[in-house]
Amino acid sequence: MLSSRTAGSDRVTFAYVPGGSTLGAFAAFPRDDDALFRRLGQSRIRYCSTSPDVARKARGLCYRRYQTTGLAMHPALTRPGDPVVRRDASLHFEPRRRFEARAFHTFNQGDLDRLREDLRRFSGDRWNAWYQRWWVDGDQAAAPDAPSPSDPPRTSPIEFVEERLPHSYPLFGGIDDVP
Numbered sequence: 001m002l003s004s005r006t007a008g009s010d011r012v013t014f015a016y017v018p019g020g021s022t023l024g025a026f027a028a029f030p031r032d033d034d035a036l037f038r039r040l041g042q043s044r045i046r047y048c049s050t051s052p053d054v055a056r057k058a059r060g061l062c063y064r065r066y067q068t069t070g071l072a073m074h075p076a077l078t079r080p081g082d083p084v085v086r087r088d089a090s091l092h093f094e095p096r097r098r099f100e101a102r103a104f105h106t107f108n109q110g111d112l113d114r115l116r117e118d119l120r121r122f123s124g125d126r127w128n129a130w131y132q133r134w135w136v137d138g139d140q141a142a143a144p145d146a147p148s149p150s151d152p153p154r155t156s157p158i159e160f161v162e163e164r165l166p167h168s169y170p171l172f173g174g175i176d177d178v179p
Contacts, residue, residue, distance in 0.1 A: 011042040011159065018049055018058075027061050037158060044159040055162040056114060062160045086143055088162070089127070092118040093134045 016029060026047070037043050045062060049055045095115050098106050107115070122131075126144035133141035 011044045012040050013044045013046055015046045015048060015163075016058075018047075018054070023054065023057055023061060026058050027065070044161055046161045046163050048163040048165055050165045052162075052164060053110070055164065056117065059160050059162065060117070062158070088118075089122055089130065089143070090134070090139050092122055093131055096131065097135070 014033075016026060018026060047055055047058050047062075049058070092115075095107070095111060096119070099115055130141060130144050
C-alpha cells in the first residue's frame with residue numbers, strides 16, 4: 001500500500017502488512033522496489049504487525065538490505081513525541097537499566113539482541129537525557145523535543161517504522177506473523 005505525500009512531510013509511506021506471509025516475502029519487497037526507493041529520494045516503510053519479534057527481524061532485514069546497497073537506513077529517530085517511538089523507548093529503558101546494573105541473568109539471547117539493536121536506535125544526547133529523566137519520573141518522563149548534535153544523522157532516504165497491531169484477527173483466517 002502506498003500513501004501520497006502529506007502536508008509537512010517529504011516522505012512517501014509504504015505500508016507493509018505481512019498477514020500470514022513469511023519474512024522472506026518481506027525481504028523481497030524492498031529488494032524488488034530498490035529503483036523506486038532511489039527515485040523517490042525520501043520514503044518510509046511502515047511495517048504493521050501483531051508480533052514485536054517479527055517486526056524486529058523485519059527491521060534487521062531492511063537495515064541489512066540498505067546498508068549493503070548504499071541506501072542508508074534511518075530508524076525512526078526523528079519523532080520522539082510520536083506514541084509508537086515513545087512506547088518503544090519506554091520498553092527499551094527497563095532492559096537497559098537491568099543491563100547497566102549487570103543483571104545479565106535476566107536476559108536470554110533474544111533480549112540481548114533486542115537490547116543491542118535498541119542501544120543503536122536510541123543513541124545520542126537527547127535519548128540519554130530522556131533515559132536519565134525516566135530513572136526519576138518513570139514512563140511519565142518528558143520526551144525530548146528536538147535532535148541534539150550528537151544524534152545520528154537524519155539524511156537517510158529510507159525510514160523503517162514499526163506499527164504494532166494490538167490484536168490478532170482470526171476472523172480473516174488468522175493474521176498471525178510467521179517467523
